Amino acid sequence: MAQPLLEISGLRTGFETHDGTVPAVDGVDLTVHAGKTLCVVGESGCGKSVTARSILRLVEEPGRIEAGTVTWHGDDEPFDVLSLDHDDERLQKLRGGDIGMIFQEPAASLLPLRSIGAQLIETIRNHTDLDKKAARERAIDLLQLVGIPKPHERVDAYPFQLSGGMCQRAMIAIALCADPSLLIADEPTTALDVTTQARILDLMRNLQERHHMAVMFITHDLGVVAELADEVAVMYLGRVVERAGVEELFADPKHPYTRALLESVPVLGRDRGRDLPTVPGTVPNPLHRPKGCSFHPRCRDAIAGRCDIDEPPEVVFDDGRTAECVLYDDREGAQA
């Protein structure tokens, strides 16, 4: 097993609203291993994006990180990101340095009034001691690396002059400025067309291999997970309900939610014209989280008197995968 690079433990992030605190992330444990891709998959409101943003402490008001640790193992001395002061230089070094981040809407995350090159050069100079000219050279190299044609010209282009796919490449270039050991990508292909998505995924795979970079990839698309992940964490209503290697997860999903999700998504060549199995009901409002296991009202295997009362145990299987579900409690091959 590869070395842990980032360890999230007991993370809780809540949002203050008129109706009370919404526990968007409600006790999440995750580990990203060096050089590996962890896909965090879940539906809207499951807390996957807030988890990603909490790592770099980019959660905006009224959100607040309430508990937990985020341990960074990238340096000689591991440290907890959440306990650093805001002006600690280790935090500045992480953001855009050791950890690069890309977001869903590339056009919205780039500054509209500054050229791609200016934004690249600024990040490069923040994290290296290159002078302006050398930084510009490096910016052009990076644009070339992410597959932007004519990088010498495009370096002076403004975001509105580039297509969505090109903007996302520029975002990736910015995230790669300081040779990060971890790239956090929050739904980076969701707003893109399928042919553009294929190219961006291909690019990310190549970059990862070449730079031996770890990737934390947030998505709702199981097809993308299958294409990219080494490990997968499935989130539902602020909790990780299942964690497994990608092949194990698709071949043998343990948690009823994962199983239902995999069945209900139409698969090319398999589901022509047939009724699809459905997950009953809808994702509940996180303010009114069901008691006990939060999936039990939609679960086919829910046990009355148990799932609706007790929090489900986290069951660890022999191969290290986990599922938060009573079904596997006290079963063979599992130790609760």
Place this chain on the structure above:
Amino acid sequence: MNDTQASEPMLEINDLHVRFPVRRNMFGRIAVENHAVSGVDLSLMPGETLALVGESGCGKTTLGRTIVGAQKATSGSVVYGGRDLTKLKNREKGPYRRQIRMVFQDPFSSLNPRMTLRQVIGDPLVATGEASGTELEDRIAEMMRRVGLSPDYMDRYPHAFSGGQRQRVNIARALIVEPKLVVADEPVSALDVSVRAQILNLMRRLQEEYGLTYLFISHDLSVVENIADRVAVMYFGKIVEVADTADLYDKPAHPYTEALMSAAPIPNPAQRGRKGRILLPDELPDPTDPPPGCSFASRCGYAEAGRCDRDPVDLVDGVRCVRKNELDLQGIVKADV
């Protein structure tokens, strides 16, 4: 004509063009135009689901909006029930607005937040004065049951409902006047993955119950494969291929269709990297000045310079490609799950 009624198309689109002015010159004349739809021929058979697929900006939404009369056509015709819908006068549009309805993508912005479900769903009946009082109430309740909503919610506002439930409201509103044709523009794209299947199954059931014809606009190939009988692939304002779903997915005849199929992610990690994925270059033609030949030629791996980019090409036997008889294209890689 009478004995072939079943195989008569219910809607025929002929050489339809829709252009948007981009810039005007100093005299107010249109100087630059965007050809959103540029010469579409397409027919819809009664009772079928025809999917319209393509990437953002290809003109699929504009085409859908033109069919329901929400967008004016620049030229060409949309023939329904013997009438060209693009030439109707405003006072003639009434009956067609009932027979052709639209369901929109975003269930959050497409419902008026100040109207209760009773008002939203019943509005088309109230507006035409077709029903009132208990009859109106009964029809709304019946429609709500049909789409899987409890009539107890009739006096609630949309904000109380999830995306999937709101899309049910949108469908109820479209179907309450018993239309013949429903144009559904990305009806499940904004929904959570676990809710999509519910809406797809619902649409399939309602189609049977009401004998509906669907034009299903989507960019999601696996959703389209699940729901459609036939598929039309749109690229740059034109239909480049139209075929039965199975044929199109298993044996695409246009290089763009092949590229689309190849780009779709397969939800099976065991098959990762097993297929040679076609990676299209980004060089899109300028929509204000489309090339004379095939608009896909600049990105097509099979294009022959001096031929594909120059010669205009028509949709022949459902394929718009000069090289269609010379190519052997790959369909989807089936997931063995």
